[in-house]
Amino acid sequence: MNSNFPRIITLLRKERGLSQKQAASDLQISQALLSHYEKGIRECGLDFVVRTADYYNVSCDYLLGRTPDRSGATLTVEDLPDPEAAGKENKFRGSLLPTLNKKLIANSLNIIFDLLQKSNNKGLTTEVSSYLTLSVYKMFRTIYSANPKNPQGLFAAPQELQRGLSAAAQFIAEANAICIADGNDAGQLSGLNREDALALSPELISQQYPLFASSLYNLIQNAETRMGVKKAGVKK
Structure with a gap:
């Protein structure tokens, strides 16, 4: 997993005002495991990436830092x-x-x-x-x-x-x-x-x-x- 993923999932959780315990419960993993994901200690599987994207209503590309747009869209000159x-x-x-x-x-x-x-x-x-x-x-x-x-x-x-x-x-x-x-x-x-x-x-x-x-x-x-x-x- 790239270095952006831990930072972004932590940001999304804090933006919603969720405790780590609550987010972990909603995502069906232990708080300890979520803590490891947010600190970049452990890498998650693709299924968790997809589940997290659905949970926070963002794209997988955004979670992975491939685009700054939460919907996953990429900007062109005409879009600006x-x-x-x-x-x-x-x-x-x-x-x-x-x-x-x-x-x-x-x-x-x-x-x-x-x-x-x-x-x-x-x-x-x-x-x-x-x-x-x-x-x-x-x-x-x-x-x-x-x-x-x-x-x-x-x-x-x-x-x-x-x-x-x-x-x-x-x-x-x-x-x-x-x-x-x-x-x-x-x-x-x-x-x-x-x-x-x-x-x-x-x-x-x-x-x-x-x-x-x-x-x-x-x-x-x-x-x-x-x-x-x-x-x-x-x-x-």
């Missing part, structure tokens, strides 16, 4: 909602600061990913995406873990290791992206061809991205202010 789609996830109450910062970041990301597409380098796109993904992961986990009662079973990385592991992975992604952008290979990832390196300037960015350029410039200014630089030096 637009970041600006209407819905409660996009509504902020009170301060306008979250909405402002979200727009600055989202609009700047539109530019970054369009430039990556134009650069036509799979390795650069992969490493930049990995770096940004890890940034979101780290900040989401910080917010999620602010309440110590929230079940950490959502995450595979232990709480005491996640900061170091995510920082290391992010550092590697950044190093690879820099290496590739400089035209050098990073392992099996090919360096960016010089002819594919985009010619950019504030003026060109403003022309190519009239809707998003001001967001990028404000983000740069905010970032450098946070870095202790008084003036960004970017002309709009």
